[in-house]
Amino acid sequence: MKIEDMILSSADDHIIEPPDLFERHLPAHLLSEAPKVVVDEGGIERWIFQGQVMGPGGLNAVVTWPKDEWDVDPVGYAEMRRGCYNVHDRIDDMNANGMLTSLNFPTFPGFAGAHLMRAPNRELSMMIVQAYNDWHYDEWCAAYPERFIPLAILPLWDVEDAVKEVQRCAAKGFTAVTFPEVPYAIGLPSFYTDYWDPVLRAIADNDLAMCLHIGAAFQLLRRPEEAPLDQRIIMSPQLSAVACMDLIMGGVFKRVPNLRVAMSEGGIGWVPAMLDRMEFTIKNQEWLGSDIGPKSPTELFRDNFLGCFISGPSSLLLRDRIGIESIAWECDYPHSDSTWPASPELVHAEFEAAGMSDHEINLVGYENSHRFFRFDPFATIAREDATIGALRAKAADVDVSTTSRAEYRRRFTGASSS
Numbered sequence: 001m002k003i004e005d006m007i008l009s010s011a012d013d014h015i016i017e018p019p020d021l022f023e024r025h026l027p028a029h030l031l032s033e034a035p036k037v038v039v040d041e042g043g044i045e046r047w048i049f050q051g052q053v054m055g056p057g058g059l060n061a062v063v064t065w066p067k068d069e070w071d072v073d074p075v076g077y078a079e080m081r082r083g084c085y086n087v088h089d090r091i092d093d094m095n096a097n098g099m100l101t102s103l104n105f106p107t108f109p110g111f112a113g114a115h116l117m118r119a120p121n122r123e124l125s126m127m128i129v130q131a132y133n134d135w136h137y138d139e140w141c142a143a144y145p146e147r148f149i150p151l152a153i154l155p156l157w158d159v160e161d162a163v164k165e166v167q168r169c170a171a172k173g174f175t176a177v178t179f180p181e182v183p184y185a186i187g188l189p190s191f192y193t194d195y196w197d198p199v200l201r202a203i204a205d206n207d208l209a210m211c212l213h214i215g216a217a218f219q220l221l222r223r224p225e226e227a228p229l230d231q232r233i234i235m236s237p238q239l240s241a242v243a244c245m246d247l248i249m250g251g252v253f254k255r256v257p258n259l260r261v262a263m264s265e266g267g268i269g270w271v272p273a274m275l276d277r278m279e280f281t282i283k284n285q286e287w288l289g290s291d292i293g294p295k296s297p298t299e300l301f302r303d304n305f306l307g308c309f310i311s312g313p314s315s316l317l318l319r320d321r322i323g324i325e326s327i328a329w330e331c332d333y334p335h336s337d338s339t340w341p342a343s344p345e346l347v348h349a350e351f352e353a354a355g356m357s358d359h360e361i362n363l364v365g366y367e368n369s370h371r372f373f374r375f376d377p378f379a380t381i382a383r384e385d386a387t388i389g390a391l392r393a394k395a396a397d398v399d400v401s402t403t404s405r406a407e408y409r410r411r412f413t414g415a416s417s418s
Contacts, residue, residue, distance in 0.1 A: 001358045004387060004388050005388070007100055007362065007383070007386050008329060008388060009100055009366035009370060010330045011262060011264065011306065011308040011328040011330040011373075012105065012211075012308050013103065013105070013331055013334075014060060014105050014106075014335060015085070015104045015107060016060065016080060017106065019036070019077070021135050025131035025132075025135050026127065026128075030127065033050075034128065035047050035048065035049035035108065036049075037077075044073075044074050044076070045077065046074060049119050050121055050124070052118045054108040054115045055109065056074035057075035059071075060075070061079075061084045061334050061335075062335070063083075063335075063340055064400065065402070066402050066404060072229070075405075078408065078409045079409055080408065081093070081408065084334045087139070090102075092395055093333065093395075093398065095392065095394045096341050096392060096400050097333075097340050098388030098389070098391045100366060100377060100391065101146075101370070102148055102331070103176065103369075103373065104148065105264070111215055112153065112179050112216070113153030114156060114186050116128060117156055122155075122157055122158065126161055130168070132153055133152045133165070136151070137150050146377045146380045147377065149175060149369075149375045150169075150176065151178055152165070152166075153178055154178075154199070156180065159196070159198055162199045162202075163198050163199055166206060167206060170207070170208055176209045176211055176262070177203055177208055177209075177211070178213060179212060180216050182216050182219075182246065183196070183216075185217060185219040186216055186219070190246060191247050191250040191252050197255055200259050205258075209261070209373055211264045212264060213264040213265055214239065215236060217242050217243055218232055218239060220239070221239070233337070237266045239266075240263045240267070241270040241271075243266075244261075244263060244271075247261060248278065248292055253293055253300055261304060261305050262305070262373075263305060263306065264308050264330070265330065267312060268307040268309045269309075269314060269315040271318075272318045275321070275322075279296060279297055279298060301322070301323065302322075302323035302325070306326055306328050306369070306372045307327050308329075308330045309328075310331070310332055310337055311350065313354070316364075317354050319354070319356070325368055325371075327364050327368060328368045328369045329369075331343050341400040351365075
């Protein structure tokens, strides 16, 4: 298949929330208590809620910067590409990358909304969760409903409220929720207990997918102080195996057999090794008494999981072991791992090197994501208008060149003053 004829859907991208997020989704008397962007004494823009600093930008918004400018320091809106936080510019950037659809994780609340747990007023935090979800669906996704897969956050501090929010969001039209990959790493009960079962059942019964994004599991590792940042970036996806194992060995699918789980940004290289070891151990170590239900680990992964990867040249060679219908591509815009704006060229080369057929390319490129997240952009977009070639033709005037932070700041200041 030629690059221009492919269709790509990203199973994992990110939003840098705009500062006015809550203005239209909270009662006027609560706006002063809502999360807001504050410039601190060091001149850094930070999201503050109930006196707590929420998630920063840093490597979350470096797309198009020269790599020698990348760092983990918080990034101001003036230094970012507008597609990070402006939905219309995001569509331009998606078109420039030939990317049809996108699922977007939050930033300031944390990838699973866990930062909001630190705020002491839980009643107010619950309203913030609902307001965020309303903004995400009614503004971000509704601006281009055929392009964005809606993803909700939950109030992780209260199971009953979380169930209600799952039901409310499902009724609005959400098809996915984000959840901590290893809840016990952030002080919450694990999947080995039945604590989360009401939430997991609500997710499954409402036909939503649960997304476990990498990040929290790294807290389980003890690393030397001398270890460079590279090792965290390298190891984090591999720790998705821990989250996947917790769900399977914890008997979650015995209790909630129809739960669907996306391992977001976890890659797929760990899947064959984990399944091989799990299959062998369960059969060879029967004395341990593990009971995961009637299905084998391989059957459970293929029936209940979606492995999401950015780049996986070796992993794609093992696609038959993993399950070709359980693999999905992702872009990770606008993070430092992102392949934007050359995603099509990079993933096409990997597809070709793995000897994948057109049918397999379509499955991994977009069909698996659309099926898993119950999303059908072709209800309003003709397939011939959804290809990389067609989308890039719409973005011929979009500048995708390397641009410094200083230049973005200059453009932002000029636009703000005009």
